[in-house]
Amino acid sequence: MKIKICGMREERNIRAVERLPVDWMGFIFYSGSSRYVGEKLSHIPEKVKRVGVFVNEQPEIVRERAEQNRLQILQLHGDESPSFCRELQDEGFQVMKAFGVKADQPFPSEEVQRYEACCDYLLFDTKTPMHEGSGKKFDWELLNDYRGTIPFLISGGISPGDAEVIKAFSHPQLMGVDLNSGFETSPAIKDVSLLQTFINQLMR
Numbered sequence: 794m795k796i797k798i799c800g801m802r803e804e805r806n807i808r809a810v811e812r813l814p815v816d817w818m819g820f821i822f823y824s825g826s827s828r829y830v831g832e833k834l835s836h837i838p839e840k841v842k843r844v845g846v847f848v849n850e851q852p853e854i855v856r857e858r859a860e861q862n863r864l865q866i867l868q869l870h871g872d873e874s875p876s877f878c879r880e881l882q883d884e885g886f887q888v889m890k891a892f893g894v895k896a897d898q899p900f901p902s903e904e905v906q907r908y909e910a911c912c913d914y915l916l917f918d919t920k921t922p923m924h925e926g927s928g929k930k931f932d933w934e935l936l937n938d939y940r941g942t943i944p945f946l947i948s949g950g951i952s953p954g955d956a957e958v959i960k961a962f963s964h965p966q967l968m969g970v971d972l973n974s975g976f977e978t979s980p981a982i983k984d985v986s987l988l989q990t991f992i993n994q995l996m997r
Contacts, residue, residue: 795969796992800828802981804835809985811838814992822858823848827980834862844868879911887913893920894931900938909941919949933962944968951975953987956994
């Protein structure tokens with residue numbers, strides 16, 4: 794299972810988390826986020842895949858930030874179109890599209906289906922009126938209505954005590970987890986010890 798740590802910013806913290814058995818590290822290039830990283834990373838990690846998170850950003854800015862920071866995966870969290878995702882893929886990037894899921898609403902099957910041929914990964918998060926994560930879980934059982942072929946990560950409110958719950962959840966396209974605010978001491982600062990313990994529990 795892939796482990797993605799999102800919302801990183803400070804060089805010392807990036808270096809410490811990079812030493813953990815994590816696969817992807819996410820950096821938020823959306824200025825409305827409390828974890829906004831700015832235009833350029835304080836440290837570009839080499840041992841993980843670098844994920845840039847964007848929200849309805851101008852295409853030229855996405856490309857500029859991707860080149861500046863040697864991003865490998867572009868995570869799109871807004872209303873980006875399938876055609877834009879395809880353009881980025883054609884330029885050599887891997888694309889991950891995020892979708893919000895809410896307990897009192899049906900799984901957005903038709904919307905997700907539109908991206909079937911133009912994304913490498915999907916991310917399912919708790920639906921919120923804001924573009925930044927809510928830090929709350931949604932009912933993962935709703936994902937049983939996802940019948941697509943694109944692998945996905947689950948996000949939203951995952952905390953240090955959730956390892957066994959995640960291991961109990963099964964879906965043929967589940968490929969990993971996205972960890973953020975549940976492992977922080979303050980916005981963008983991750984508790985390395987909590988992450989290590991959680992990863993150990995998840996992988997055993």
